[in-house]
Amino acid sequence: MFKKLLVLVFVLASIFSCKSAKLKKGIINKIEAPFYNNQFTGLLVVNAKTTDTVFSYNASKYFTPASNTKIFTLYSALQLLPTHIPAFKYKTEGDTITILGTGNPTFLHPFFNDSTALKMAKNYKHVKLIYNNLDDEKFGPGWAWEDYDTYFSPERSSFPMYANVATISKTDSLHVIPQVLSKNVTEVFTPKRRNYNDNTFYYNKKNQDTIEVPLVIDSTLIKQLWQAIYPNKITFAKASNKPFDKVAYSNIATDSLYKRMMEVSDNFLAEQMLIMASSTLSDTLSSQSVRTHILKHQLNDLKQEPRWVDGSGLSRYNLFTPTSFVQVLTKLYNDIPQERLFNLFPVGGKTGTLKRYYKGGNKPYIYAKSGTVGNNYSLSGYLITNSGETLIFSFMNNHYRQSTVEVKHHMESVFEWLRDNY
Template structure:
């Protein structure tokens, strides 16, 4: 055996020994943090992965299934990036003399209070007759497993093929009562009831004593949509049901990344649901979010080691079941496929933005870029961790079925993240 071969073999043995020691050191310290009495009465899973070396840094119940809550939006983001172009397809349309026929794609930005897109309105103003095609969405208005009592909650608007105003009524009573859309102001009643809307009727309730801004989901049906459209384009609107006729053109609205960023940053359930519907519009004029979920699981994500039960785009449903390993796999795909600056810009930043503004702050700079998921007695966080040594780690830390305050769970998680940041 040559001297060179002997030195090479010695180097490999030393490297393997050092790596084994480091791995043992990491596992010992993180396990010590997790296997305490604090976690005895809950279900916890963790996976930390180094995408540069393809090494598993730490794993604990990584193959088990958890209720993911809004971590589900990571899969929705991945799907959108696979299907949608750089500009959101606002609607499909056909022109005939002085008439425009418009068919929804699920774009949630039309007259939305954050995006305030008016692409459809600007185009429709140029025509004497405007026909809105309705009922090309096969999804139910609510997702499977959604809580029925959330019908009036801001986070649970109805899904639809052509949303308008984000499918919510926005009320502000700070100075004088203001509503968006204005036409629904006459449907607002002053009361101190805890409910904000009649169960299946567009009669809304507002407490003047609070004087805050609230959003209340609207009941979406054909007649109501016609009323809202006639308000902005009086004398022009007609409504027809979808009959399968293919539209000739596509109009585009906002930059796609602006929609994804908003969904991820504030964990907007409505945007997440509509993004999957939008993705389905690239497959067919008949909109169906279930078909796009099935397609991507059977194609781009067919290599997942633990295929999830994935029933909605937002994570509102407790029927969803995902394993930490699945989130890490998808996050790794995103990390390898999307430029780093663009990717990290889409995620909430620990200590700085969105749902992570009050948590996981760095010392001199951010070290966590991740999506949280919160639903009663469950909290998870999945994303990217930047260590002091400059390494980027992909992680998923999931907690289910605890009775203690979520803030205590977050503190324990932060201690693990900070240890990894400082010691890896």
């Protein structure tokens, strides 16, 4: 009986070994094809249940991650933020309320339209606003300066309004949000959308689309925006050393913020999310303090410490390895129920940045975050095989000269091979 059992174990091990060898050979044949000759590629695939490494290729090498960085931002926010958004901190004294920004990105945001601050301020005769409690610069290190007028590069601030952009559209006439800036918009034939240093905007006469143009955030603009809402009610105060012990929470669940950031790869939400997370550590806001805190505590076991400089991945200074992404994705998988976790990620062939790629036929099989910046594309997340296994992966591609669409198609053949053969 014992000999028969040994034979059975040996046969099963041999079958598994053959399948594993076939799987690895199939992937190697794909990623060592001539298509990949003149680029840098890394791939790590791990079984979520057993933690066994299914495939590894340059997994400990550093890559430019682009928006894959948002996976680290998501993890940080989930560690530090409560279930509902901390809209702002405040103190009250008689008929006066003093409001301190927490970096909350949803206030009057076109998608979320949080109005918690307006409702609170309405009940007081005087409103003092502290807006200079942010240590971060308005732009992240390594951001491209020429993106100053593009929708994906808004300035960072302690108390954002309207997503820190002017939303301009036209039907019969120009429509501008916030409306108070309507007089700052000129219709003209130009590719430029805003002056470099001030809030003078341009709407191309040939354009009939809705455009979002980043605002230049300064005290003059903040005063103008608040004055339009509550005339002669708002004054500014400087940050003090006395801590704010009261927090006003909006009715917006933080999961809705995470989902939006991940699905459409919203850079503004990502940057402000780290800033907002820092409000749980101190009244002085700093995304750097959050990155340092998370790496020192929750992520002190990373096999390769990343160079992590922003929340969005806009910066080419960011450097991460496939192993680091798989480690963080594994922590998320172990800490959060699968239904909730997968709901936060774009779904292949279904939603967000993956809507046109990685289709699964009758059912989705990819739940992942993409990252794209010139000549670099990566995808990290979860893959469900036909056998029902969950694989955690990070597939990173840097410095290619082909089209990103071609890169995606070649990656898709690897994912389909894993789905069908594991």
